[in-house]
Amino acid sequence: MSTSNQIETQEAQAGLSRRRFLKGATAVAAGAFVFGFSFPMSKSALAAAAGQSEVNAWVVVQPDETVLIRIARIEMGQGALTGLAQLVAEELECDWDKVRFELVKPGVNRQRDNVWRTQSTGGSRAIRESHEYVRMGGAAARMMLVEAAARQWGVAAGECSVAKGVISHRPSGRTITYGAVAEAANAITPPSNVTLKDPAHWTIAGKPVKRIDTLDKLDGSLVYGVDFTLPDMLIAVPKACPVHGGKLRRFDAAAVAQMPGVKQVLRVDDETVAVVADTFWRAKKALEALPIEWDEGANATVSSDTIAQMLHEGLSADTPYVGNRVGDAKTRLAGAAKVIEADYSFPYQNHAQMETLCATVRWTTERCEMWGPTQVPEAALNTLATAAGLSLDACEIHTTRIGGSFGRRLATDYVRMAVLIAKQLPGVPVKMMWTREEDMAQGRFHPVTQCRMRAALDEQGNVEALHVRISGQSITAYAIPGAMTDNGDPHVFQGLMPEGDMAIGYSVPNLLVDHAMRNPHIRPGFWRGVNLNQNALYMECFIDELAHAAGQDPLVFRRKLMAKHPLHLAVLEAAAKGIGWDTPTAPGVFRGIAQVKGFGSYVAAAAEVSVTGGKLTIHRIVAATDPGHVVNPQQVEAQIAGSFVYGLSPMLYSQCTVKDGRIEQQNFHTYNVMRLADMPKVEVITVPSGGFWGGVGEPTIAVAAPAVLNAIFAATGKRIRNIPIKPADLQA
Structure with missing residues (x-):
């Protein structure tokens, strides 16, 4: 990568x-x-x-x-x-x-x-x-x-x-x-x-x-990586130490060697064992029966609580990493008559793509080929060649389309693993397939963070100073340490930068955005929308808190802060108009709004919700986006509607928790995602202004949760600062 x-x-x-x-x-x-x-x-x-x-x-x-x-x-x-x-x-x-x-x-x-x-x-x-x-x-x-x-x-x-x-x-x-x-x-x-x-x-x-690319999906002719077959192909199902950083101590291959279809039981590397069989099911059943002893190491004592304590300490610690600085926010806050403060958090998330990690590899001493999905073909080819011990000229990847990825296949760990397995069976095509449980346990997780927001308001309700302190994990430090800068991980500050693809969109005379890097042992990765997701939640929910403290309408309050940011403001106004912000709602229905710039596009969302007897119903979301140019309006609409599924799932259900050093969630019965019955009506407004090219698939993920959370506050008078939502959060 x-x-x-x-x-x-x-x-x-x-x-x-x-x-x-x-x-x-x-x-x-x-x-x-x-x-x-x-x-x-x-x-x-x-x-x-x-x-x-x-x-x-x-x-x-x-x-x-x-x-x-x-x-x-x-x-x-x-x-x-x-x-x-x-x-x-x-x-x-x-x-x-x-x-x-x-x-x-x-x-x-x-x-x-x-x-x-x-x-x-x-x-x-x-x-x-x-x-x-x-x-x-x-x-x-x-x-x-x-x-x-x-x-x-x-x-x-x-x-x-x-x-x-x-x-x-x-x-x-x-x-x-x-x-x-x-x-x-x-x-x-x-x-x-x-x-x-x-x-x-x-x-x-x-x-x-x-x-x-629709017809081959409809007639079933499309072959994803998980579907790919070759003559005489075998199936390998791996299992690595469930505690990241742990080791494989020993296993008893003889205990499963005579099970139906089993060909070999292999040590893949210091962390991983794999069973090779003639079918996936037989390999999976043998792997489940295989006696394995792990050396889980010191990380086996880590839990969600200990990670939360580590991050909480970072909220008040000194840090050298600054992403955005205007004026002197700390001094102004220290002398302010009215300071508003709130702490937020965002949990680990799994990619949970429908097609689990897989790759088919055939290795010989002269050539190595892979058939399968990857988001980074060049990096995957480098990984393939390195693991194969061959030159790049002797290797090739036949890329397939992907059954969901959301950033997981930006990493190439599974490519390396597939090659190491195939090298032990020269000349034989081997399809490595992860179980859902292994995919959940060995993910590259959306990083866990906490955030402390502090702002000073003057007597007219104007924001005089704002300090955004993020405490949490760095994807760059883990995945691409060479990309770290003097200001730390640039990805951490997405949506909070002074300018560029991830600009903040608000003018504050004294502003400080910094990061206390705290890296637990859980491996982080680029999860769809990356850090823009939590940063938009922190900022947009806190802006609503400030509007409430100032006694002002949330839209009116934002307009003042966005006077010098016309493109940000334009999409916000479009979403507000689309939802009918200045018109009465139906009885029991309340509205919330949010905006952000991410991946080069300006986006906003306005939501209508009701909370009855502690039950949340999201009725409608209006999304406005300015990506500069729209290449296919239907695809843009589909991407935005889909992005709300991804943005609302963490708010409603999804989180990964840690116990005894390992991820607790093993499958969809414990890692819940948004279902069709939960899905609100989504109305998409595109306002392409030209002159630039922005992204579409990820930006609107970030405004989904804060728009709904702000509407929940309007309905209940309660601020939800930690997701996913708990039943008690919805009691008025």
């Missing part, structure tokens, strides 16, 4: 200029070219092997007019595959009904000098960080196809136009299809200047076109 994320950071810092991109596109090798990077191979082996006519790295046009668009980013249900294809197809001017897709393998990307750039997919980056160069790839392919037709006719390319993959020569009325000139287009020198279409003129992008 570290390699992939560092590449992403370097690319973001360096940027991708159109000049640099087009300069790289001039490379020609034996009649073929790679758009954006030099390509040492003669003709694309990928295209040539299939008898395809590659125009450039992104576009292959087949003789039957099928347009194959290559997608390098990972599809895990969020719709990036369709959105990226729309952007290419828009500039290509092809027929959307004839578009198909092909997923790029990381080894092929590497062999072609990373022409598709990074494949890492997370942080709502798939479209917002690759929109320009994929559009340029489509536009260049169109220009080359037109040039090929013009040469065939002996006319000027400027006299030609194209619509839905048909090139027309305007003066003569002649026409020809993309498929007829695709092979000739491949030999055309790429254009030195590419002009992208104004989004106002989009006909494919920006429209709710059908997804191109």
